[in-house]
Structure formats: structure tokens, C-alpha cells
Amino acid sequence: MNIKKQFKEGLITNNPVLVQQIGMCATMAITTSLFNGLGMGLSVLIILTCCNVVVSMIRKIIPEEIRLAIFVVVIAGFVTIVDLLLQAFIPALSSALGVFIPLIVVNCIIIGRAEAFCQKNTVGASFFDGIFQGLGYTCVLLVMSIVREFLGKGTFGGGLIDVANGFHFTLDGSGAGIKIFSGEYGATILTMPFGGFLTLGVLIAVMQYALKKSAKKKELAAKAAEEEKEVEE
Amino acid sequence: MLFNIISISLGAILINNFIFSQFLGCCPFLGCSNKTDTAFGMGVAVIFVMGMASAICWLIDTYILVPLGLAFLETLAFILIIAALVQLVEMFLKKSVPALYSALGIYLPLITTNCAVLGVVLLNVQNHYNFIESVVYGITGGIGFLLAIVLFASVRERVQFAEYPECFEGFPICLVSAALVALAFMGFSGMQIF
Numbered sequence: 001m002n003i004k005k006q007f008k009e010g011l012i013t014n015n016p017v018l019v020q021q022i023g024m025c026a027t028m029a030i031t032t033s034l035f036n037g038l039g040m041g042l043s044v045l046i047i048l049t050c051c052n053v054v055v056s057m058i059r060k061i062i063p064e065e066i067r068l069a070i071f072v073v074v075i076a077g078f079v080t081i082v083d084l085l086l087q088a089f090i091p092a093l094s095s096a097l098g099v100f101i102p103l104i105v106v107n108c109i110i111i112g113r114a115e116a117f118c119q120k121n122t123v124g125a126s127f128f129d130g131i132f133q134g135l136g137y138t139c140v141l142l143v144m145s146i147v148r149e150f151l152g153k154g155t156f157g158g159g160l161i162d163v164a165n166g167f168h169f170t171l172d173g174s175g176a177g178i179k180i181f182s183g184e185y186g187a188t189i190l191t192m193p194f195g196g197f198l199t200l201g202v203l204i205a206v207m208q209y210a211l212k213k214s215a216k217k218k219e220l221a222a223k224a225a226e227e228e229k230e231v232e233e
Numbered sequence: 234m235l236f237n238i239i240s241i242s243l244g245a246i247l248i249n250n251f252i253f254s255q256f257l258g259c260c261p262f263l264g265c266s267n268k269t270d271t272a273f274g275m276g277v278a279v280i281f282v283m284g285m286a287s288a289i290c291w292l293i294d295t296y297i298l299v300p301l302g303l304a305f306l307e308t309l310a311f312i313l314i315i316a317a318l319v320q321l322v323e324m325f326l327k328k329s330v331p332a333l334y335s336a337l338g339i340y341l342p343l344i345t346t347n348c349a350v351l352g353v354v355l356l357n358v359q360n361h362y363n364f365i366e367s368v369v370y371g372i373t374g375g376i377g378f379l380l381a382i383v384l385f386a387s388v389r390e391r392v393q394f395a396e397y398p399e400c401f402e403g404f405p406i407c408l409v410s411a412a413l414v415a416l417a418f419m420g421f422s423g424m425q426i427f
Contacts, residue, residue, distance in 0.1 A: 021404050022260065024259050024260060024263070025256045025257060025258070025259040025260065025348050026256075028256050028259065029255070029256035069313075069316065072312055072313070072316065073309065073313070076308055076309040076312050076313075077309065079308060080305060080306070080308050080309060083308065084305060098359075099257075099352055099355050099356060099359065102307075102308040102351070102355055103257075103348045103351060103352055103355070105308055105312050105351065106312070106345075106346045106347070106348045106351050107348075108260060108346060111346070189416075192419065193253055193254050193256065193415045193418075193419070194412050194413075194415045194416045194419060195412075196256065196412075197408050197409070197411045197412030197415055198408070198409060198412040200408050201401075201404070201405040201406070201407070201408030201409040201411075201412065202405070202409075204404050204405045204408065205398070205400045205401045205405035206400070208400045208401075208402070208403075208405065209400035212399075212400065
């Protein structure tokens with residue numbers, strides 16, 4: 001397995017949300033501000049990487065029949081660790097994400113990667129898979145939160161960036177973000193559940209469009225190359 | 234007490250519907266809503282498991298985890314309880330009510346990873362509900378899920394005949410129609426009870 005290919009798979013061609021279409025609950029629920037999106041994405045990234053490494057380490061000693069139960073225990077363990085760490089060090093994020101942090105246990109991305117990838121691959125490959133798949137997930141969350149926050153409230157980086165006393169980052173979720181246009185002109189509905197469904201739907205549609213287009217381009221290029229060959233012969 | 238239960242029920246079914254306002258249980262909601270029949274089966278199975286899980290997890294949390302100071306193990310304990318419970322329900326139904334078992338089919342094992350089930354249990358703890366409130370919240374949350382998935386399955390059956398851009402094929406058009414149903418459910422959000 002080469003790293004470059006894994007990178008491309010995690011971020012684009014096999015993106016967990018946009019292409020595999022799993023782990024959507026949290027994606028739609030918490031992407032109302034950059035603070036929440038980034039926090040959730042990084043939490044999943046850390047948990048996914050840890051679980052991937054542990055699962056691939058123990059892949060040869062776990063019995064086939066009860067592997068899912070063992071995966072779940074490993075995942076729940078790491079989720080609890082991250083949950084407690086967030087409660088201790090970034091309480092604002094913990095209360096903003098609420099029940100969705102413990103719910104990472106049943107996020108299909110993590111158990112899906114354990115089942116589909118780590119069972120068959122080395123520790124190193126699983127580690128990079130965790131990082132790249134996690135990055136792919138984080139990117140989707142970031143795009144969604146930026147779009148929803150900008151169109152809904154007219155700000156960028158809500159909770160994370162504060163510009164009142166010069167530009168600085170806030171970790172307690174108090175920053176108002178950079179104001180781009182006044183909140184009263186925003187489509188507030190995009191920050192509500194309706195916006196979650198709609199934004200994700202449009203995002204996946206754009207992804208499908210792009211993938212189809214690049215596949216067509218490749219096909220055309222292959223055809224052209226073949227024709228050239230025939231002409232040469 | 235009665236008012237409390239009525240307000241929890243209405244809240245769980247309509248105002249804070251698990252799918253359309255809390256985004257819990259979206260995977261089975263989008264995956265199993267191709268046909269109204271299967272959606273109904275899935276919904277019934279979820280009601281059953283959510284009610285049972287609320288009751289058992291509340292008992293275990295209150296009488297075992299909290300007295301022993303193990304509340305930080307809640308997530309781990311709950312997911313194991315739910316997995317075991319689903320397995321038990323499956324065996325029980327297979328033996329005693331085979332008709333229902335074959336009707337629910339593959340949906341039973343899938344419920345383990347339904348985040349609405351784990352979600353309702355965690356929310357019970359978070360909201361400090363007592364035993365009766367927890368069970369009511371579990372069952373009515375399940376009813377809300379059933380309502381949402383059956384309504385949406387009917388919408389989806391019609392969407393099949395609609396014309397939409399090619400790139401919206403599959404999941405995107407589903408999500409867009411779900412957004413519109415969610416918009417309808419937003420109408421309940423201003424409702425005040427007592």
C-alpha cells in the first residue's frame with residue numbers, strides 16, 4: 001500500500017461521507033459553526049487512528065466469531081477517553097457537541113474501517129488509513145460548517161476565531177467569528193436541521209458530478225491514446 | 234407526573250423528532266426507507282428495542298454503575314447492553330413469535346448500530362429522567378422514528394418518478410427530500426406544552 005494512494009482515497013475517491021456515504025448523523029447535526037465542525041472532525045480523526053492501530057495490532061489473535069464485539073469494546077474505550085479529555089480541557093466543545101461525542105461509538109466509519117481495512121493490513125498501513133480517512137471526514141465537516149455558517153449567520157469561524165480585541169483563537173467557544181455580512185440577512189434556516197440535510201445532499205451531488213466528469217475524461221483520454229496507437233501501427 | 238409524561242411524549246414524537254430535529258438514526262432512516270413495508274418493519278423493531286434498552290440501561294445505570302462510581306463507563310456499558318439485548322430479542326422472537334421475526338428479518342441486528350438507540354439511552358441519563366420517564370421517552374422516541382421513516386418512505390416512492398439532474402441520483406435526492414420533510418416538521422417547533 002502506498003501512502004499517496006491512501007491519501008487520495010481517504011480525501012477524494014473513497015471519502016467516508018461523500019462516497020462511502022456513512023457516518024452522516026453527526027455530519028448533519030453538528031456542522032453549524034466552524035468550532036463544532038473542527039472539534040468533531042479532529043475527535044473522530046484521533047479515535048479512528050487509535051482504533052485502527054489497535055485493531056490491526058490484535059488482528060491475528062482475535063477469534064473470527066466475536067471480532068465485532070471486540071472492535072466495539074476497543075472503540076468504546078477510546079471514545080470514553082476522548083470524551084473525558086474534552087470534558088476536562090475543552091468543556092465548551094464537550095457541551096456543544098453533547099451526545100454526539102459518545103455516539104462516535106456507533107459511527108459506522110470507525111467500525112467500517114476496522115472491518116474493511118485493519119483486519120487485513122499492517123499496523124503502519126492502518127495508521128495512515130486512520131489519518132487519511134479521518135482527514136477526509138474532517139474536510140467534509142469543515143466545508144459543511146463553513147457553508148452553513150456563512151450563508152446562515154454571515155460569519156466565518158464562529159466560536160473559534162474572535163476579532164473583537166485583535167485576531168485570536170478562542171478555545172471556549174466564545175468567539176463571534178469574522179463578520180462578513182449582517183446576521184439578519186442570513187438564511188437562518190440553513191443552521192437548522194433543514195440546512196443539514198440540504199447542504200449534505202448538494203455536497204454529495206457535486207462530488208458525484210465531479211467524479212463522473214473525471215471518469216469520463218479518463219475514458220476519453222484512454223480512447224484517444226488507443227486511437228493514436230492504432231494510427232501509428 | 235401525567236403532564237410530564239404527555240409533554241415528553243409529544244416532544245419525542247413531534248417537536249424534537251429524533252430524525253428531523255436531532256439527527257439520531259439517520260443511517261437506517263436513509264437506508265431502509267425504499268419501501269413503505271420495510272420502513273414500517275424497521276420502525277416497529279426500533280420502538281421495541283428503544284423501549285427495552287431505556288428500561289434496562291436505566292436500571293443498570295442507577296443500581297450498578299452510579300453506586301459503584303463507574304459512571305464514566307456508561308458509554309461502554311450501554312453499547313454492550315444494547316448489543317446483547319438485540320441478540321436476545323432476536324433469539325426470543327425466533328423461538329416464540331416466528332412471524333414477527335421473519336417480518337423484521339435483517340433489521341434486528343442492524344439496530345445495534347442505530348444511533349437513535351444509544352442516543353435515547355444517553356439522553357435519559359443526561360436529562361435525569363426517572364424510570365417511567367425513561368421508558369416513555371424510549372417508546373415515544375421510537376414512535377417518532379416510525380412516523381418519520383414511514384412518511385419519508387412514502388415520499389421516496391414518489392420521488393422515483395420525478396425528474397431531477399443526473400448527479401442527484403441516489404443519496405443526494407434522498408437528502409434533499411428529507412430536508413423538505415424536515416422543513417415540515419419544523420412547524421411543530423414553536424409548539425408550547427403547558
